[in-house]
Structure formats: C-alpha cells, structure tokens
Amino acid sequence: MLNADAVSVELGGRTVVDKVSVTVAPGEWVTVIGPNGAGKSTLLRAVAGLLPYAGDITVAGRPLAAMRPRERARRVAMVHQQPVVPPGMTVYDYVLLGRTPHVPPLGREGAADHAAVAEVVDTLDLGAFADRRLDTLSGGERQRVFLARALAQGAELLLLDEPTTALDIGHQQEVLDLVDRLRAEAGLTVLSTMHDLAIAGEYADRLVLLAAGRLAADGTPREVLTEANLAEYYRARVRVLHVDGIPVLVPVRRRPG
Numbered sequence: 001m002l003n004a005d006a007v008s009v010e011l012g013g014r015t016v017v018d019k020v021s022v023t024v025a026p027g028e029w030v031t032v033i034g035p036n037g038a039g040k041s042t043l044l045r046a047v048a049g050l051l052p053y054a055g056d057i058t059v060a061g062r063p064l065a066a067m068r069p070r071e072r073a074r075r076v077a078m079v080h081q082q083p084v085v086p087p088g089m090t091v092y093d094y095v096l097l098g099r100t101p102h103v104p105p106l107g108r109e110g111a112a113d114h115a116a117v118a119e120v121v122d123t124l125d126l127g128a129f130a131d132r133r134l135d136t137l138s139g140g141e142r143q144r145v146f147l148a149r150a151l152a153q154g155a156e157l158l159l160l161d162e163p164t165t166a167l168d169i170g171h172q173q174e175v176l177d178l179v180d181r182l183r184a185e186a187g188l189t190v191l192s193t194m195h196d197l198a199i200a201g202e203y204a205d206r207l208v209l210l211a212a213g214r215l216a217a218d219g220t221p222r223e224v225l226t227e228a229n230l231a232e233y234y235r236a237r238v239r240v241l242h243v244d245g246i247p248v249l250v251p252v253r254r255r256p257g
C-alpha cells in the first residue's frame with residue numbers, strides 16, 4: 001500500500017530525514033518510533049504529500065508526486081499531532097470537512113457525504129457530541145473527533161502522528177482498539193508514530209526505528225525493542241521482559257551514589 005524508497009527531507013537547510021525506506025503492506029500497521037527530533041513527524045508529513053522530499057513514494061502503486069491534491073487526499077488521510085481547529089466549529093461540521101476531497105469544485109456536500117459522516121460519527125460513538133463546539137470537548141473526546149474527520153475522508157492509508165499522547169491509558173486503548181478494529185473491518189492500512197513503546201509494540205505489526213533522521217531498525221516489536229537498541233538510540237536504561245511474546249519495558253533507575 002505504501003512504498004517509500006530512500007526518502008530524504010530537508011528543513012531549514014538540514015537533512016532531517018535521510019534516505020529512509022519504509023514499506024507498509026495492505027492492512028498492515030507500522031509504527032515509526034525514535035527519540036525526540038528523530039524525524040518521525042517529518043517522514044509522515046512527506047508521505048502525506050505535505051512536504052517536498054527526495055526519493056520515491058508510491059501509494060497503492062501510484063507515485064505520490066503524480067497525484068493531484070484531491071486524489072492524494074482520497075488515498076491518504078493524516079491525523080496531525082496538534083490539528084488546527086477553526087474557532088467555534090461544531091463536531092459535525094469539523095468531521096464534514098473530511099469529505100472535502102469528494103465534493104465537486106465549487107459544489108456542496110451531498111447526501112453521500114452526510115451519510116459518510118453519520119456513519120463515522122456513529123462508529124466513533126460521537127452522536128452525543130455532534131452539535132457541540134470542539135473547544136468544549138475533553139482531550140480524549142477531541143482526539144476521537146480528529147480521527148473521525150480522517151476516517152470520513154475515506155482514504156485507504158491512515159497516517160497517525162502521536163494519536164494518543166494526551167490521553168490516559170484507558171482512552172489510549174479505546175482509540176487504538178478502534179483503529180485496530182477499523183483496520184480489520186474496513187481494510188485500513190496504518191502508519192503511525194508513537195512515543196509510548198509498550199503501546200507501540202502491542203498494536204503495531206512492525207516497528208521502524210529512526211534515529212537522527214536515519215533508519216536504525218525495522219522489524220517486529222520483539223526484534224526492534226531490545227535493550228541494546230534502547231540504550232544506543234534513546235540512551236535509556238531499560239530492561240525488556242516478554243509477556244505472551246510482547247516486549248514489556250521496565251525503566252531502570254540510576255540510583256545516586
């Protein structure tokens with residue numbers, strides 16, 4: 001579904017993503033991990049077509065560079081780390097914005113667009129919030145609305161940049177279980193970034209570890225979340241245990257003296 005080949009991105013005169021190659025098969029969930037500033041968000045933004053890049057990116061076999069913005073938006077939807085919300089906008093109208101790539105130029109949303117929004121609002125259990133202004137929702141409720149807008153776009157590739165950072169563990173699981181369910185039911189393909197490595201390892205089929213803009217590791221959570229990788233790339237002291245085959249990270253405190 002996604003093939004990024006030797007992708008580089010320069011920002012402010014610096015190469016912040018350096019010849020990174022990532023593939024994501026249809027229906028797969030791949031999570032990009034790495035320390036602060038490693039280039040995770042930048043890589044996702046390049047895949048979303050929001051930044052100029054060198055190298056090749058194809059989505060469903062089509063070169064991203066050859067797609068017009070409308071086609072790109074029908075194929076790739078992104079939930080940003082801190083989405084910009086138009087002031088005073090209601091949940092329903094915000095989710096409806098996701099249908100923009102399906103609305104004819106100079107036209108208005110039609111019955112099919114409203115039906116798509118109604119379905120997503122129902123799936124994400126947002127019916128009670130439909131008429132509320134976004135700025136009156138809690139962080140977790142807002143996160144579900146951001147996801148709803150991306151899903152309403154109807155794209156086959158979903159990019160999630162830190163989708164659960166502001167959420168408590170229960171709400172994190174609620175949002176990620178939902179993405180997982182939609183992946184199974186609607187055949188979505190997911191590329192995300194995450195800081196919580198335990199959660200990343202639990203949900204992703206594969207992890208891609210970036211460090212200083214370069215690909216440092218690519219494999220199953222068990223292959224990537226090793227004590228050696230965490231020490232080398234995060235400078236973290238962590239013991240890695242395995243429960244049901246899933247890596248569990250236990251931070252080790254450096255005791256004074």
Ligand SMILES: Nc1ncnc2c1ncn2[C@@H]1O[C@H](COP(=O)(O)OP(=O)(O)OP(=O)(O)O)[C@@H](O)[C@H]1O
Nearest residue numbers: 011012013016034035036037038039040041042043
């Ligand atoms: N517009 C910009 N101009 C110059 N440098 C930028 C710009 N945007 C990002 N960078 C730099 O690019 C590098 C990668 O940033 P990016 O946001 O992709 O990292 P990240 O891995 O997502 O980090 P974090 O985990 O902290 O969110 C950082 O060093 C950042 O300072």
